[in-house]
Amino acid sequence: NAGVTQTPKFRVLKTGQSMTLLCAQDMNHEYMYWYRQDPGMGLRLIHYSVGEGTTAKGEVPDGYNVSRLKKQNFLLGLESAAPSQTSVYFCASSNPGVHTGELFFGEGSRLTVL
């Protein structure tokens, strides 16, 4: 069982470059999330989606865009990367209701912006 899969696992970008992180889940979950994790800080929500075709801003959405064209996929885009976006990015999924907070995470994508 794959669960939640993120690609790529590692990436180095130069300031101003663009890239897309792909997240795929095979658990038929309705909700999907993109978080970033930085040293000394809690996970911070970037964007999330409560269903196919819908997205919403989280706590730190600036500099990122997302799309959820298919239920199983959630893409995170950086249009013009900045050094402040150096971080570990986690995708997660869950279902609505009592299990909403039981998130299943991907392995993470480590992004460095030079």
Next chain:
Amino acid sequence: GQNIDQPTEMTATEGAIVQINCTYQTSGFNGLFWYQQHAGEAPTFLSYNVLDGLEEKGRFSSFLSRSKGYSYLLLKELQMKDSASYLCAFMDSNYQLIWGAGTKLIIKP
């Protein structure tokens, strides 16, 4: 406002018991969650409390006091593999998770 706090690091001995505390402040509350995260890996769900009291799951137990804005994770019979960060998070009135920075637990033989 909302905030959540947990110790940055704790050290314990193999075979012993350790309690990791978490305090939070929020106007809307829909549950308290604990996750485990080994270094370089993804967080994995451990427990969920929405009512006051203790929830036991094997060697791990989680406690919640909503009136005090307080939770703890109790780990018994510590094993070396329990060395990890433990993340506390509460679900707010918008059903969003607000995460603590995590407690790094170091287990010594």
